[in-house]
Amino acid sequence: MSESSQSTSPLDDIVEPSDFKFELPDSSEGVVFVVDNDRTSGTLNAGILKGVGYKVRQFATPQEALDELRRSRPTILVTDFAMGGMSGLDLAQAAQEHDPDIAVILLTGSGDEATAQAALRMGVSDYIKKPPEPESLRRSVQRAFHKRAAEEHHRAALVGWMKAELERRAQALREVTVGTLASLANALDMRSPHFQGHSKAVSMQAAAIAHALEADEAEVEAVRIAGLLHDVGMMAVPDALVHKPQSLTPEEFGVIRSHCDRGVEILEPMKHLGRSIRYVHEHHERWDGSGYPEGKKADGISFGGQIVGISEAWIAILESRAYRSGQSREEGLEILEAKKGVWFSDEVTEALRQADIGMI
Numbered sequence: 001m002s003e004s005s006q007s008t009s010p011l012d013d014i015v016e017p018s019d020f021k022f023e024l025p026d027s028s029e030g031v032v033f034v035v036d037n038d039r040t041s042g043t044l045n046a047g048i049l050k051g052v053g054y055k056v057r058q059f060a061t062p063q064e065a066l067d068e069l070r071r072s073r074p075t076i077l078v079t080d081f082a083m084g085g086m087s088g089l090d091l092a093q094a095a096q097e098h099d100p101d102i103a104v105i106l107l108t109g110s111g112d113e114a115t116a117q118a119a120l121r122m123g124v125s126d127y128i129k130k131p132p133e134p135e136s137l138r139r140s141v142q143r144a145f146h147k148r149a150a151e152e153h154h155r156a157a158l159v160g161w162m163k164a165e166l167e168r169r170a171q172a173l174r175e176v177t178v179g180t181l182a183s184l185a186n187a188l189d190m191r192s193p194h195f196q197g198h199s200k201a202v203s204m205q206a207a208a209i210a211h212a213l214e215a216d217e218a219e220v221e222a223v224r225i226a227g228l229l230h231d232v233g234m235m236a237v238p239d240a241l242v243h244k245p246q247s248l249t250p251e252e253f254g255v256i257r258s259h260c261d262r263g264v265e266i267l268e269p270m271k272h273l274g275r276s277i278r279y280v281h282e283h284h285e286r287w288d289g290s291g292y293p294e295g296k297k298a299d300g301i302s303f304g305g306q307i308v309g310i311s312e313a314w315i316a317i318l319e320s321r322a323y324r325s326g327q328s329r330e331e332g333l334e335i336l337e338a339k340k341g342v343w344f345s346d347e348v349t350e351a352l353r354q355a356d357i358g359m360i
Helices: 039-050 062-069 088-098 113-121 134-189 198-212 217-229 232-236 239-243 250-257 259-267 276-282 303-318 329-338 346-355
Strands: 031-035 055-059 076-080 103-108 126-129
Touching: 031 039, 031 062, 039 055, 039 076, 039 134, 055 062, 062 076, 062 088, 076 088, 076 134, 088 103, 103 134, 113 126, 126 134, 134 217, 198 217, 198 303, 198 346, 217 276, 217 303, 232 259, 239 250, 250 259, 259 276, 276 303, 303 329, 303 346, 329 346
Parallel strands: 031 055, 031 076, 076 103, 103 126
Antiparallel strands: none
């Protein structure tokens, strides 16, 4: 098969994130924990960092810093390596277990270089020999701060893109599913000259009513899809019943009524169709409880179910059947007016009157 003749699906298209715009954050957005059991050294280092705008918390023991770190979320941890008891490296590991993103800078004494270099391989951001030169400390903290900010920005942008991409792919899947099922519904409509275009007409009428009722776009789309698929369960109904010109027996009518349940059975695995599945199930329920399949009444019927229900009833009134001719628009409105508050609520009946699209 040539490349030009291969069919494609909307699901084949993968959209890459195109731009992660990043601006360097101000140092005032960073919180730095400085840990040193030598208070003079700790105060000096804290002062250097405060001088360039960082918010600084100073601690004399690793445990104090760790206790506070578990209650808050500092950006950077600057810690002496050798403090007795818990070492700076132990504190760094405990801090990273609590917050894997925290940037850690070790202050090391003479002879600690090998251990510090090993710490770099374990995820520590940097190490500086004690006593640190002010400019070396500022640069090290700045690099760590900017690196963490960039990583967090990139992650947030990537998560946002992934959510958008998942929604795009879910929408593509809905379109593929609805398109396939709509073709099936159209094929079912073609079984009888009286039903040709029925599902499309119900779908368009339902969307028009939803717009008239000022439903949001998601609800309009849900009722449109439900209108298109409302009779998908009719594939379980024999042709002989569909074409029967005489009145149906109670048993035969029971088979017809079952199409609501059969439709849900067909659509239920397609979770991405969401509330449309419920609307399909309820499209023959009636406001006074006389409908089927569950005899729901009034507000027990979803708003979308009511919209699809009155749309289907309206199109059915206008269409001819094997056993009767279709009604005129004026006759149909008289029927619905007489059934207002019985079959359907006053609100959706008035919305139909405003948004009637008639036969297509």
